[in-house]
Amino acid sequence: MSQAGQRRQSILSAVRTALGARPGDWAREEAIAERLRAHPRGTVPARTHQDEPALLDLFQTMLESQGSEVTRATTPEEAVEAIVADLRLHHLPLALRLGEDEVLRSLPWDAVPDIKLCFGAADGDDRAGLSRAVAAAAETGTLVLISGPDNPTTLAFLPESHTVLIHRVDIVPCYEDVFDRLRAIYGEGVLPRSVNLISGPSRTADIEQTIVRGAHGPKRLRVVILG
Amino acid sequence: MTEKRAGTPTSPHVALFVTCLVNLFRPSVGFAALKLLQDAGARVEVPLEQTCCGQPAYNSGDRTDAIAIARQVVETFERFDYVVAPSGSCAGMIKRHYPELLSDDPALASRAKALAAKTYELTSFLVEVLGVIGVDAQFPATVTYHDSCSSLRELNISDAPRRLLAGVDGLTLKEMDEREVCCGFGGAFAVKYPEISTTMAEAKIRNIAASGATCVLAADLGCLLHLAGRLSRDGSPITCRHVAEVLAGMTETPALGQPQKPE
Amino acid sequence: MADASKAAPTLSFRESAAEALADQDLQRALLNVKRGFIAKRAKARDKLPEFAQLRDEAKAIKDHTLAHLDLYLDAYERKVIESGGKVHYAPTATDARDIVLRLCRDAGARLVTKGKSMVSEEIGLDDHLEAAGIEVAETDLGEHILQIRGDRPSHIIAPVIHLNKETIAADFTRAHKGLPPDRPLGTVPDLVAEARAVLREKFLGADVGITGANLLIAETGSSVIVTNEGNGDLTETLPVTHIVLASIEKLVPTLEDAATVLRLLARSATGQEITTYTTFATGPARVGDPDGPRAYHVVLLDNGRSAMLGSEFHDMLRCIRCGACLNHCPIYGAIGGHAYGSVYPGPMGAVLTPALYGIDQARDLPNASSFCGRCEEVCPMAIPLPALMRKWRERDFDRGNPPFQQRLALKGWAFLAKRPRLYHALSGLVMPALARLAGGDGRFRHFPLAGAWTGTRDLPAPEGETFQARYRKGHAKP
Numbered sequence: 001m002s003q004a005g006q007r008r009q010s011i012l013s014a015v016r017t018a019l020g021a022r023p024g025d026w027a028r029e030e031a032i033a034e035r036l037r038a039h040p041r042g043t044v045p046a047r048t049h050q051d052e053p054a055l056l057d058l059f060q061t062m063l064e065s066q067g068s069e070v071t072r073a074t075t076p077e078e079a080v081e082a083i084v085a086d087l088r089l090h091h092l093p094l095a096l097r098l099g100e101d102e103v104l105r106s107l108p109w110d111a112v113p114d115i116k117l118c119f120g121a122a123d124g125d126d127r128a129g130l131s132r133a134v135a136a137a138a139e140t141g142t143l144v145l146i147s148g149p150d151n152p153t154t155l156a157f158l159p160e161s162h163t164v165l166i167h168r169v170d171i172v173p174c175y176e177d178v179f180d181r182l183r184a185i186y187g188e189g190v191l192p193r194s195v196n197l198i199s200g201p202s203r204t205a206d207i208e209q210t211i212v213r214g215a216h217g218p219k220r221l222r223v224v225i226l227g
Numbered sequence: 228m229t230e231k232r233a234g235t236p237t238s239p240h241v242a243l244f245v246t247c248l249v250n251l252f253r254p255s256v257g258f259a260a261l262k263l264l265q266d267a268g269a270r271v272e273v274p275l276e277q278t279c280c281g282q283p284a285y286n287s288g289d290r291t292d293a294i295a296i297a298r299q300v301v302e303t304f305e306r307f308d309y310v311v312a313p314s315g316s317c318a319g320m321i322k323r324h325y326p327e328l329l330s331d332d333p334a335l336a337s338r339a340k341a342l343a344a345k346t347y348e349l350t351s352f353l354v355e356v357l358g359v360i361g362v363d364a365q366f367p368a369t370v371t372y373h374d375s376c377s378s379l380r381e382l383n384i385s386d387a388p389r390r391l392l393a394g395v396d397g398l399t400l401k402e403m404d405e406r407e408v409c410c411g412f413g414g415a416f417a418v419k420y421p422e423i424s425t426t427m428a429e430a431k432i433r434n435i436a437a438s439g440a441t442c443v444l445a446a447d448l449g450c451l452l453h454l455a456g457r458l459s460r461d462g463s464p465i466t467c468r469h470v471a472e473v474l475a476g477m478t479e480t481p482a483l484g485q486p487q488k489p490e
Numbered sequence: 491m492a493d494a495s496k497a498a499p500t501l502s503f504r505e506s507a508a509e510a511l512a513d514q515d516l517q518r519a520l521l522n523v524k525r526g527f528i529a530k531r532a533k534a535r536d537k538l539p540e541f542a543q544l545r546d547e548a549k550a551i552k553d554h555t556l557a558h559l560d561l562y563l564d565a566y567e568r569k570v571i572e573s574g575g576k577v578h579y580a581p582t583a584t585d586a587r588d589i590v591l592r593l594c595r596d597a598g599a600r601l602v603t604k605g606k607s608m609v610s611e612e613i614g615l616d617d618h619l620e621a622a623g624i625e626v627a628e629t630d631l632g633e634h635i636l637q638i639r640g641d642r643p644s645h646i647i648a649p650v651i652h653l654n655k656e657t658i659a660a661d662f663t664r665a666h667k668g669l670p671p672d673r674p675l676g677t678v679p680d681l682v683a684e685a686r687a688v689l690r691e692k693f694l695g696a697d698v699g700i701t702g703a704n705l706l707i708a709e710t711g712s713s714v715i716v717t718n719e720g721n722g723d724l725t726e727t728l729p730v731t732h733i734v735l736a737s738i739e740k741l742v743p744t745l746e747d748a749a750t751v752l753r754l755l756a757r758s759a760t761g762q763e764i765t766t767y768t769t770f771a772t773g774p775a776r777v778g779d780p781d782g783p784r785a786y787h788v789v790l791l792d793n794g795r796s797a798m799l800g801s802e803f804h805d806m807l808r809c810i811r812c813g814a815c816l817n818h819c820p821i822y823g824a825i826g827g828h829a830y831g832s833v834y835p836g837p838m839g840a841v842l843t844p845a846l847y848g849i850d851q852a853r854d855l856p857n858a859s860s861f862c863g864r865c866e867e868v869c870p871m872a873i874p875l876p877a878l879m880r881k882w883r884e885r886d887f888d889r890g891n892p893p894f895q896q897r898l899a900l901k902g903w904a905f906l907a908k909r910p911r912l913y914h915a916l917s918g919l920v921m922p923a924l925a926r927l928a929g930g931d932g933r934f935r936h937f938p939l940a941g942a943w944t945g946t947r948d949l950p951a952p953e954g955e956t957f958q959a960r961y962r963k964g965h966a967k968p
Contacts, residue, residue: 008579011738011792015560018799032561032743035554037707039744042547043540045753062763099780109795120929121780124694140764151725154781157720177748189569191710193775193782196726197768202720204682208634208655209523209648211683215631215722216689217767245957251921252950254957273961275914280906284900286861287892288883292904299908305643377863380783409820418942419896420504423947426511426824428859456947459933484933484950 022042036189041176048173055138059171062141063155066200067213076107078093079226080195083163084112086222087128092161096127101150104132104165122158128216129155132160133166133198135181140199143223146182148196161217164198166226229266231455232358232392239356244346245392247279249469256448259475260313260349266475274303277373280317284323286414288360297328301338309356310480311347311407313471315378316447318348318416320404323381348378349471350446354387360394362475367397371440372470373431373454376409376446388446388470395473403438405430412453428457435465442482446468455483503854506829516644519651520826527647527817529954531868537763544753552808556799558670562708562741563790569711573773575786581785583613589617590700590733591622593787597731599624599697604724605715606630606644607702608811609791610737611833612846615700627692629721631685638665642876646835647813648724649761654824654872655681699783700724703736704810705751706843709744712772713788714754716765725889730772732965737791752808754926758812779810782806794846797962802881804843808871814876815865821858829853850889856882889948925954 001009001100015021019118047058060070069086073079087094095116098104106160109115122129131151143164147153156162172178176198182191213219241264248258257273264271298348300321305312312318322343329339353359372392378384392400411417412429419425431454435443439466446452448469455467466482481487510516555562565782567577579592580586586609594602602624604610616626628637632649636642638661643649659675663965666688674680701722705714713734715722726732743749748770755817756762798807816822816836826873829834832843840855849856856879865875892900906913921937928934928951935952937944 004578007581007585009797011579011583011790012560014581014792015563015738015799018796018801019557019560020800021892028558028561032558032708035743036565039709039746041746041751042551044825045538045540053892063848066763066766075735111780135549139671142764142768147779149778149780150779155726157723168543173879175497175752175939176746179745179749189709190573191712191770192769192778193573193773195768195772196772197713197764198766199764199768200766202718203766204631204719206630206635206648206650206660207653207678207681209526209651210678212679215682215685215719216629216693250957251917252952254955254960257957257961260498268919273957273958275962276910278673278910278913279903281907284907286880286883287896288885288887288898289900289904290887291886292901293906296907298906299910299940366709376860380863380867386962405862409859409860409862409864413862414796415896415900416858416860418940420821420940421946422508422511423821423824423858424860428823430820452670452949452950455950456933456943457951459948460935460946462897476884480953481932487930 044174044176045139046074055173056168056171056225057134059138059141062138063200065225066141067203068141068200068223070223070225073224075227076226078113079165079224080109082129082224083222084115086163086191091159092128092219093109094144095126096128096130096163097122097159098130099149099151099153099155101132104130108207122150122154124158126159128161128163129159130163131155132166133164133179134170135179136166136171137173138171142197142199144178145198146192148192151195153196156198156219160214160218160219161222162201163222163224165226168225173226229359230361231267232360235358236356238268238270240308241271242307242310243271243273244277244280244304244310244317245273246312246314246317246448246451248314251470252452253448255480256313256469256471259471259477261313262274262477263349263353263362263471264311267353267359269357272307276303279388280320282316282320283415285320285328293328297325297339298335301325301329301335301342305338305342308345309352310342311352312346313469314447315375315382315384316449318346319377319381321346323409325393339342346386348382348446350391351382351384352387354390360392362391362394364398364472366473366478368442369401369440370401370442370444371401371403371435371438373410373443373445373450374406375445375450378446379407391474392444392470398473401440402436403434403440405434408417410450410454414449414450417453422486424453425457432458432461432463436463439486441465443467444473446470451483458475461485484487502831503829506831507858510825510829513893514703516652516826520823523645523648524817524823525649526715527760531758531814531817534757534761534763537956538753538757540642541754544750545870545872546871547750548754549808551742551940552871553740556739556804556807559738559741559799559816562743563738565743566706566711569708570773573711574776575711575773576786580789583791583793583794586613586735586793587615587618587788589789590735591618593731594619594624594698596783597698600654601627601692601696602698603624603627603629603692603729604633604698605699605701605717605725605773606633606737607700608833609702609737610700612793613791615735625691625786628698629689629692629725631682631719631721632684634689635661644828644829645703646811648825653964661867665915677807684873692725693728696725696729698731698733699729700733700735701738703734703946704755705748706741707745707748708741708769710772711785714748714768714770716752716768719865720764720767723767726769727782730783731785731787732774734771734786734788736788737793737795739795755810755812758814758868758870781968797860803841803878805873806845806878807963809838809842810871810875812870814868814870818864818868820862820864821860833914835877841875841882844882848893849882850888853886854893856881857886913959915955917956921952921956922954925952
């Protein structure tokens with residue numbers, strides 16, 4: 001057996017011995033197979049059992065209390081306006097890096113002819129990134145971004161300013177609903193390379209317990225809710 | 228006259244578990260406990276074969292001796308309707324730890340469980356079992372009440388002593404900040420790690436002083452000896468008494484660590 | 491048992507504790523941090539009515555996982571491989587160090603970035619890599635500061651509370667090369683901005699990124715990290731190779747199980763409802779991914795965990811490293827993290843450290859507790875910490891470790907307690923004698939053999955006759 005195989009054997013047999021587990025114990029195997037298959041939910045906080053308008057308010061309140069700026073937009077035009085207004089408000093150049101996300105690309109950018117859009121993964125020099133969250137959990141004001149060419153992960157971490165667009169209908173009550181959404185996209189037991197649950201801008205309190213934004217990730221997070 | 232709720236047991240047969248510290252250091256607490264129980268209608272006996280609950284051995288890892296001592300306690304006290312101790316620590320030992328400690332011997336284990344079920348700390352027994360609503364005592368002073376960790380977290384006692392103190396004439400109770408924080412006694416801990424223990428006492432004393440109280444009451448003599456010892460070393464005028472002394476109106480004895488005769 | 495590494499505790503608990511108690515700056519800092527975290531956790535718990543229920547469920551999830559750990563490890567490994575990753579089993583700390591070094595060498599690594607990982611400290615990874623000529627850059631701000639100082643953390647969530655901003659500014663001036671010496675470093679935002687810029691270069695230049703894992707999920711083969719800074723994400727996304735270093739008990743079965751635990755984790759640690767970033771990483775970059783590592787490796791560490799399974803200390807394996815026990819422990823609050831001399835301090839460290847390194851090396855940790863019980867009260871995984879510390883004391887006692895004087899006093903007391911007549915005869919003589927010795931003073935300022943008490947406290951004098959003696963006199967026997 002290879003050294004790697006020996007090491008694996010060593011741990012697994014130590015665990016089995018400690019547990020008194022015998023090979024071929026079908027009851028045990030079935031117990032875990034069942035849990036993995038059924039993935040039962042535990043208690044979901046009651047705050048998520050509200051109607052949609054209340055959940056939307058909860059989502060926004062949580063995001064704001066955790067340091068994000070939130071704008072509601074009813075039309076794609078309003079969304080573009082909100083995104084641009086945000087750049088101006090924070091004295092950022094009219095430039096954004098985004099991925100291949102179809103929704104973001106097809107926003108009515110021609111209303112802002114001066115805007116410079118770059119596409120692809122962030123390169124470390126971009127000052128503002130734009131992503132779309134495929135889902136969000138109202139429970140704690142948490143956006144869900146997934147890796148891939150549509151919304152490269154680095155957009156959420158390298159630029160100092162991050163804007164996230166989310167469709168109102170993609171805001172679900174709780175984390176478990178988010179997972180069900182992901183299962184619907186990727187299948188059972190499969191996830192993309194990275195699922196980032198983001199609930200605010202980067203922060204640290206390491207020095208003298210003083211909270212400072214932008215420790216390593218973005219200093220600010222603007223969320224635009226469309227719909 | 229001790230006021231009681233209606234519908235409480237008449238004349239239960241109660242054994243007083245005196246505790247080592249009360250027996251050795253401050254017997255007046257034991258007599259105060261006796262008086263409180265008798266005034267509330269209990270028939271109290273003090274089994275003379277009792278010594279210790281075994282907690283020092285238990286917490287020091289000497290399980291063998293702890294078991295031997297616990298067995299003795301079970302044998303001595305199981306014949307009574309109730310066992311009452313003027314100490315959250317000792318009552319907690321019997322109530323929360325004896326069943327596990329004696330679990331190796333199934334017969335003894337069930338006897339331990341039975342004993343645990345009828346063992347109580349003094350103030351909670353007075354209020355919850357004997358239904359005492361008010362005591363006839365006076366103590367004109369501003370006091371603060373120290374909840375020992377065992378009373379608070381092992382026995383969930385917080386209300387009972389305060390309800391009883393509310394009936395003491397002239398007594399003003401001021402709560403201190405950070406009541407849930409340990410005073411630093413911890414039994415042998417106080418002498419195994421004295422610097423840490425004393426630092427914790429100092430933190431507790433700052434909170435006591437900030438409350439405006441001139442006297443600290445508690446249901447555990449261990450905490451009181453430790454706090455009184457540090458207060459005295461600090462030259463502080465704040466005094467310490469066991470809550471039973473105040474409730475029983477037996478406060479002629481000097482407070483803990485105080486001189487025998489007034490200056 | 492774990493193999494001894496640099497991370498094993500030394501025998502200097504008392505000296506370290508004494509130093510910490512005398513350090514007024516540290517005392518002030520500890521007081522603020524402690525009060526802050528205690529208040530925040532209480533607030534977060536109050537805002538979540540389901541907290542107690544979730545705690546019960548989280549305990550059940552971990553108990554179930556541990557009872558089937560071999561099967562879940564197997565299932566987890568298969569999923570990691572399916573997603574394009576690799577799993578490496580490390581029975582000992584030495585194995586783990588060797589594996590990580592080999593992976594770094596295979597990747598041609600010159601620079602490695604690291605997210606915060608207690609397991610990496612446990613195995614002494616940084617020194618091992620640096621000795622092999624690889625530069626290691628800690629990226630968590632607190633860890634970065636400790637690294638440039640060669641210092642150790644004083645608190646697991648707030649590692650540099652023992653440092654003020656002036657000290658840190660001096661460290662930055664010394665360690666961050668090539669920057670104008672008169673640049674502004676007077677405020678905390680100045681310092682954070684500089685650290686951001688300096689570490690940004692490391693993030694972008696790293697060949698390998700190493701993170702720990704708060705959780706491993708068997709259902710999907712994912713590793714989960716929670717951070718507020720985003721350094722963990724930059725560590726695991728930018729380099730070509732990502733290595734996850736995690737101990738085997740980090741496993742939970744499903745995403746839903748992870749949600750239950752995550753609901754407790756941040757609330758218990760810092761009082762946040764959720765950390766800024768909670769990231770599920772699964773395998774390397776997929777075809778078409780414009781960013782992300784090309785290689786994803788998980789190093790699964792045993793180092794004493796399997797020995798704890800099914801033992802008296804089994805419950806300790808439920809720990810999710812939230813730090814709530816530390817925040818609420820009055821001893822930890824008085825002496826801070828350094829004094830414990832272990833990667834794992836406070837109540838959880840008092841149980842885990844002897845389990846990993848042996849009770850002989852670490853006996854002060856479970857002994858320096860007043861058993862106040864607050865740790866158990868706040869533990870989100872319902873770990874009976876005082877009871878487990880007591881079990882260590884039993885092992886300690888059985889091995890004859892306690893100092894002779896202590897054992898003698900204890901045995902002497904037990905001897906008397908088991909012999910009521912002797913106990914009462916002796917105490918009947920001694921206590922009145924002591925009372926007479928104190929005279930009218932009511933207390934002893936010094937007392938032979940009781941120096942540990944009277945060094946810092948007066949000893950209230952006994953009243954005189956014992957209760958038993960007085961009672962016997964006043965009552966005829968039935």
